[in-house]
Amino acid sequence: MDVMTLSYVNLLIGLAGVILLSLIYKNAQSERHLLFWLSASFALCVTSICGVVIRSGVEAPYWLVPAGANLATISFSAFILSAIYVVTKRRVKYHWLFGVLALAYALNHTDFAQVSTVNRILVNFPLIIVLNLLAIKQLLAQTKSELSGVYRALIFAFVVNIIQLGTRFTLLILLQFDLVSPSQTTLIHSLGYYGLTTYAFLTLGSCLCLVYKKSSIEMRDNMERDPLTGVFNRHNLPLKLQNELQRASRSKQHVSIVMIDIDHFKKVNDSLGHVAGDLALCHVAEVVQKQLRTYDAMFRYGGEEFLICLPDTPLSSALNIANRIRKHIEQSELSALPELKLTISVGVATSSTDVSDWQLLVQHAxxxxxQAKRQGRNQVLHYDGAAIISL
Structure with missing residues (x-):
């Protein structure tokens, strides 16, 4: 495959990326990272068109070809790095982004760069390698992400690109010292077009996989989580509790269940409206989650009821957690409704050797x-055998 054909292939990859990502972004405008992938695809199109212009023998001003083409090539990597930053919840510093691109364009207008293609490569390659290394560094920090498979594919793409850039850079340095034959120049340029094709295919292909994977995760989360409060709904509650009880039985540990009910919640809806009721539910969910450990699970059990699963937690610890939650709710304030004072009633139950059924444990809690509601609310009671005991 000759260089002109590779330029057309790269152009097709770029156009496909622009079209597909535009359609995806139209239906998912909250996914800001798609704009950077789209910009990268557009940059690839510009690079490819400039490559066709060069190979066609058409005369073009230096600011466009090769300076503009080199800027587009660097922009491709810069926009991909920005997309990765957005996906991994890191803020993109636009002044750095456009500063790097401005620097790249200025370097291509220096006397050194204007002397030869080799000099321009020596100027541009280090910038691209640095951008790729920054992307790899950011992706390596996401080892526990559910998107780690896609991240590994992107890392592979960057490694391949760095290897081909490093190889060409080394050959060009050797060429400057007459350590390799000048006939290798054509090979070096051809390797560059092959490298760009591989790099573009791998990165934009990984982008599409990333979009699909993210949408799958979001759909799953929407099924598993309560849309109002963001905590788990009851869909996976039976499986979660039964698994925890089985694991606790094997490890001789305890599982505790905490049931929470917002006191006088009907009065909140009746006096302040359902919007206030929704705010109260979200507030309670937020306050409770701040008091939980990473491996605890909170579910919306009913209208104003929440259930918390506390793995590896004996009764004494569960009571401490429950009472801490109760106090934080009582002392907290809704910023939108400062006049609303909320309290909760809490029931606690802990697994024992004769309780292996999650439904029975939930029933005890x-x-x-x-009983806590009957005795006046705003208190924690726990189930101990056949008795209900106050804290």
């Missing part, structure tokens, strides 16, 4: 909660 619910009984303790019911």
């Amino acid at each position: 619910d009984q303790a909660l019911y």
Whole structure:
């Protein structure tokens, strides 16, 4: 495959990226990283068109070809790095982004760069390698992400690109010292077009995989989580509790269940409206989650009821957590409704050797909660055997 054909292939990859990502972004405008992938695809199109212009023998001003073409090539990597920053929840510093691109364009207008193609390569390659290394560094920090498979594919793309750039850079340095034959120049340029094709295919292909994977994760989360409060809904509650009980039985540990009910919640809806009720639910969910450990799970159990699963937690620890939550709710304030004072009633139950059924454990916690409400609310009670006992 000759260089002109590779230029057309790169152009097709870029156009495909522009069209597909434009359609995806049209239906997912909150996914800001798509704009950077789209910009990278557009930059690839510009680079490829400039390559066709060069190979066609058409005369063009230096600011466009090769300076503009080199800027587009560097922009491709810069926009991909920016997309990775957005996906991995890191803020893009636009003054750095456009500063790097301005520097690259200025370097291509220096006397050194204007002397020869070799000099321009020596100027531009280090910038691209640095951008790729920064992307790899950011991706390596995401080892626990559910997108780690896609991230590994991107890392592979960057490594391949760095290897081909490093190889060409080394050959060009050797060429300057007459350590390789001048006939190798054509090979070096051909390797560059092959490298760009591989790099573009791998990165933009990984981008599409990333979009698909992210949408799959979001759909799953939407099924598993309550849309109002963001905590888990009851869909996976049976499986979660049964798994935890089985694991606790094997490891001789305890699982505790905490049932929470917002006191006088109906009065909140009746006096302040359902919007206020929704705010109250979200507030309670937020306050509770701040008091939990990373491996605890919170579920919206009913209208104003929440259930918390506390793995590896004996009764004494569960009671401490429950009472800490109760106090934080009582002392906290809704910024949108400072006049609204919320309290909660709490029931706690802990697994024992004769309790291996999650439904029975939930029933015990619910009984303790019911008793806490009957005894005046805003308190924590726990189920101990056949008795309901206050803290």
